[in-house]
Amino acid sequence: MLDLIPGGNVSLPGGTLAIQVPGDLFDLSVLITGEDGKVSGDGDFVFYNQPSTPGACLQGDTVTVDAGRLRAGASRVTVVVSAADPAVPLGRLPAPTLSVTGAGSSLALARFTPPRPTHESVLLLAEIYRRGGGWKLRALGQGYADGLAGVARDFGIEVTEESPSPTRTPEDGFTTRTPEEGFTALVNAERSRTGAPPVTADARLTAAARAHCTGMAAEGRLAAAPARGTSLYQRVTAQGYAYLTVAEQLVSGPRTEADFLAYCLTDARMGRTVRDPALSQVGVAHAPAPGGDLFWTAVWARPLTPHGLAAVASDVVALTNAERSAAGLRPLAGDPRLTTAAQAHSDDMVTRGFYAHTSPDGRQPWDRAAAAGCAHRGIGENIACGQRSAAEVVRGWMDSPGHRANILKPDFTHIGIGFRGGGETGTYWTQLFGMSG
Numbered sequence: 001m002l003d004l005i006p007g008g009n010v011s012l013p014g015g016t017l018a019i020q021v022p023g024d025l026f027d028l029s030v031l032i033t034g035e036d037g038k039v040s041g042d043g044d045f046v047f048y049n050q051p052s053t054p055g056a057c058l059q060g061d062t063v064t065v066d067a068g069r070l071r072a073g074a075s076r077v078t079v080v081v082s083a084a085d086p087a088v089p090l091g092r093l094p095a096p097t098l099s100v101t102g103a104g105s106s107l108a109l110a111r112f113t114p115p116r117p118t119h120e121s122v123l124l125l126a127e128i129y130r131r132g133g134g135w136k137l138r139a140l141g142q143g144y145a146d147g148l149a150g151v152a153r154d155f156g157i158e159v160t161e162e163s164p165s166p167t168r169t170p171e172d173g174f175t176t177r178t179p180e181e182g183f184t185a186l187v188n189a190e191r192s193r194t195g196a197p198p199v200t201a202d203a204r205l206t207a208a209a210r211a212h213c214t215g216m217a218a219e220g221r222l223a224a225a226p227a228r229g230t231s232l233y234q235r236v237t238a239q240g241y242a243y244l245t246v247a248e249q250l251v252s253g254p255r256t257e258a259d260f261l262a263y264c265l266t267d268a269r270m271g272r273t274v275r276d277p278a279l280s281q282v283g284v285a286h287a288p289a290p291g292g293d294l295f296w297t298a299v300w301a302r303p304l305t306p307h308g309l310a311a312v313a314s315d316v317v318a319l320t321n322a323e324r325s326a327a328g329l330r331p332l333a334g335d336p337r338l339t340t341a342a343q344a345h346s347d348d349m350v351t352r353g354f355y356a357h358t359s360p361d362g363r364q365p366w367d368r369a370a371a372a373g374c375a376h377r378g379i380g381e382n383i384a385c386g387q388r389s390a391a392e393v394v395r396g397w398m399d400s401p402g403h404r405a406n407i408l409k410p411d412f413t414h415i416g417i418g419f420r421g422g423g424e425t426g427t428y429w430t431q432l433f434g435m436s437g
Contacts (some may be wrong), residue, residue: 004112004126004139006189007262012109012128012135018101020062021081021125025093029080029148030056030063031155034073036292037255038156044071045157047148065128067135076255077128078140078155082148083121090117090143098125100137114141115189122151127258140258141189142182154182183257183284183298187274190265196277204239205283205299211235213250213297217289222250225424232299237350237422242304244312244419245388246426247273249298257284260296273300304421313339313417315390316431320407320415323398327408335434338416341365341372342430345383346418349428355385369432376414376434380406386425393429411435 002010021028029047032055033039043053051058055070056077065077081096083089090096095116099108112126120143127138144151181201188198212232216222225231230238232248249270254260264270273279279300286296302308321331345368349355357365365381382403387393397403406412418430 002110006141009136009138010110013102016066020099021096022061027082027084031078032074033076075130079126081123081125090120112139117143143185186261194275196275199282202281204241208235208239209283209297209299210285213285213295214287217287217295231424233422233426243301243421244304244308245302247300251296316417319394332415335414335416337372337374338432341368342416342418342432345430346420346428350420350422378435380433382431384429
């Protein structure tokens, strides 16, 4: 038997499957959907008031699924667990455990116990989905705070609000959980296993992600910085979000938030982003392309603060001095006037949309240093764009002969660092050197 974690999957044998969540404290339901992630009608929702449909039958704490008998076009069966008492959060109950067995077998094929819920009243526990010529099971663990009606709406079932009554219905007092909240819950379950702090959904990042994936879907291509138009990073800053660290995931194909996260976790770079403790906020959105494909954008960031900016600049100086020390050179001292000039140049490159040592008005590094009050007899400058950390930008400079020469120039005595997020490439760095008189 395989114990699954959220996002984990296993291939399934043919024939009928038995899916069980033991305990009379829980209600089990399933939703049958097509490639668009939506049901074809109310008959695709199997729950206590509608216990059977072709290919799926609910009896007590067990639902049986025969994929070969599902209605035409069905490609996914999502397993849902809720509290038998809708007023009781799942966090007050024992953690639900799902087990899957093959027809006529008492040996479980897979088992899944999600991270313990808190205020949620419903969990999407797992999904059985078609892959090639067979079927697979994926563990989910996505929570809803507002019950089965929210789940039903997300899957395309029209729900009519009704006043409370003694008879339980999925409509009683429920509202929809947003996709970004569901994605964030899945992400935080993954991050908790690695000790990374949780992220929060940010409306500005979500708005930028939505605008960007809509643009990609219209063009039918994945790109953070399109050949024409607005880059993802410009969309983020246009929302009024200033960041110290940024990362993005651009994907086409997945049908649900769980599919999207599972795909990201199969990629080394995107998986590191999901688990990166330096990132604290996220926005996610998807948009359909004319051909029916879905384009996804997730934007991850850490907001800019004065303390955070000072820490990044200090890291760049420390790494630069480590390179000088390794070459037998004396360290550079920080200079607030050089810092002012360097920061102004990074800001200017983002604001006016250029990347060069010479400003659009013709000013050179020594002109900017003089304007900031620097009296150094010699000035040098390194710039860079696109790097996401102090270590990455210093390594890039050291790998470039001209930039390396500035870092290791014996005559330089002082340094100032500038950083700004935004623009076409996402980050703009300036390293300004001075020689004492």
